[in-house]
Amino acid sequence: MSKQPDMEHPFNEQFEQMGLDARARFMQNHLCNVMHELQGSTLGIDNFGENPDGSLKEHLKRSYGDWLPPYSTRMRIVVTGAAGFVGSHLVDFLMKRGHTVIAIDNFSTGYHMNLLDWMDHRNFELHTHDVRNPLNIKGKVDQIFHLAGSASPDECISDPISILTTCFQGTINMLELARRCNARFLLASSCGIYGFPLWHHNPQSENFLGNVKTFGRRACHDEGKRAAESLCYAYAKQHNVEVRIARVFNTFGPRMRIDDGRVVSTFILQCLRGECFTIKGDGNSSRSLMYISDLIDGLIELMLSDYTGGPMNFGKQEEYNMIEVTEIVTRAVKKVQGDKFRPTPTSFLPARTDDPLMRHPDCTLAKEQLGWSTKVDIDEGMLETVEWFAAMEEEDWLYDTEEEEEGKSPPDI
Numbered sequence: 001m002s003k004q005p006d007m008e009h010p011f012n013e014q015f016e017q018m019g020l021d022a023r024a025r026f027m028q029n030h031l032c033n034v035m036h037e038l039q040g041s042t043l044g045i046d047n048f049g050e051n052p053d054g055s056l057k058e059h060l061k062r063s064y065g066d067w068l069p070p071y072s073t074r075m076r077i078v079v080t081g082a083a084g085f086v087g088s089h090l091v092d093f094l095m096k097r098g099h100t101v102i103a104i105d106n107f108s109t110g111y112h113m114n115l116l117d118w119m120d121h122r123n124f125e126l127h128t129h130d131v132r133n134p135l136n137i138k139g140k141v142d143q144i145f146h147l148a149g150s151a152s153p154d155e156c157i158s159d160p161i162s163i164l165t166t167c168f169q170g171t172i173n174m175l176e177l178a179r180r181c182n183a184r185f186l187l188a189s190s191c192g193i194y195g196f197p198l199w200h201h202n203p204q205s206e207n208f209l210g211n212v213k214t215f216g217r218r219a220c221h222d223e224g225k226r227a228a229e230s231l232c233y234a235y236a237k238q239h240n241v242e243v244r245i246a247r248v249f250n251t252f253g254p255r256m257r258i259d260d261g262r263v264v265s266t267f268i269l270q271c272l273r274g275e276c277f278t279i280k281g282d283g284n285s286s287r288s289l290m291y292i293s294d295l296i297d298g299l300i301e302l303m304l305s306d307y308t309g310g311p312m313n314f315g316k317q318e319e320y321n322m323i324e325v326t327e328i329v330t331r332a333v334k335k336v337q338g339d340k341f342r343p344t345p346t347s348f349l350p351a352r353t354d355d356p357l358m359r360h361p362d363c364t365l366a367k368e369q370l371g372w373s374t375k376v377d378i379d380e381g382m383l384e385t386v387e388w389f390a391a392m393e394e395e396d397w398l399y400d401t402e403e404e405e406e407g408k409s410p411p412d413i
């Protein structure tokens, strides 16, 4: 049976000693924290001022356990790639909303640590499974978020076949699951489907059909995602599967992998460690950088919407060149390190072959159809990210996947 909240107020003594204003603020905070605990932190209830007692959250956890109000819209939701960067943030969001989450991952690039908060939760199941193999899930499934697959530029070099087969066979298997369960299906596609945009393709809207090389370093990712999108279309046409396709542009935030060759994680670590920024190319290539919470909002909105008109872009509308990115990272690291900060020099290396010169989304469709746009300022997001990297670095928890396989760095669960 669900645990009900204790009737005895846990803060009586503290409450008695407060003035009227403080009592009002205390109650407001108390209510906010209850709401946070019960329904997640996305209800716009963050702005009620400072929490008067730092341990309030802990008290609430003990008092209320995992009691939740009876939602009529609770769903059973499958998330593939759940232990990865985007997947684990999505799991957090859904779990805090009171849904049941079935997390699927083969841990090729994901970490158990990312899902640590939910391991013992009764609404959470984790299955180690490779989506390239068929998957059966008993009982109803309402939604499938299909995120499994790497977005890492380095992996495109080390294991392109696995990236392609995950995109193709993995998507077929998950669409089959959606068909059997009558579940709505969302694919995390990629801006990679646009390939190598030229100047007159900037910004890239969904109508731009792409300029993709079948025989290049990034082809496995770009062509893989293109095939995955076509599979969604085919399953919608042939089997009436309800599909949604999110074309994701560069995203950053806590839990990014350090070893995947993406610019943000690379620059943050170089700056935190006082090493040299290594810019590939002349520094003029540009990217749009979206903070993770904005992407999660977009994925949720798209999944819940009635929009069936095809793929939709999600990304930050502003573009930053590589030099600007080092400056943004430097500002955040300076704030985090304070007096310990030492300026980081920059060196330029040869550009990587087939790297697009620009990535700039046109998100008019998402704005018109979902009312979605990014909200998080780049400096704000970067600070959160650098704080996370710095904390991990201090704990010596920044590791790569091989280390996890060998059981070296991350804590056992």
Ligand SMILES: NC(=O)c1ccc[n+]([C@@H]2O[C@H](COP(=O)([O-])OP(=O)(O)OC[C@H]3O[C@@H](n4cnc5c(N)ncnc54)[C@H](O)[C@@H]3O)[C@@H](O)[C@H]2O)c1
Binding pocket: 080, 081, 082, 083, 084, 085, 086, 087, 104, 105, 106, 107, 108, 109, 110, 111, 129, 130, 131, 132, 146, 147, 148, 149, 150, 151, 152, 166, 170, 188, 189, 190, 191, 192, 248, 249, 250, 251, 252, 257
């Ligand atoms: N993060 C970005 O900037 C970005 C940009 C474009 C597209 N995307 C897409 O979003 C999705 C999530 O990206 P991410 O940044 O979280 O990457 P990630 O590498 O952090 O996470 C991917 C997860 O998928 C799992 N996975 C990979 N192959 C699998 C397989 N065959 N079976 C089961 N699990 C498998 C990995 O172990 C990992 O946990 C990917 O599909 C990616 O292509 C992300």
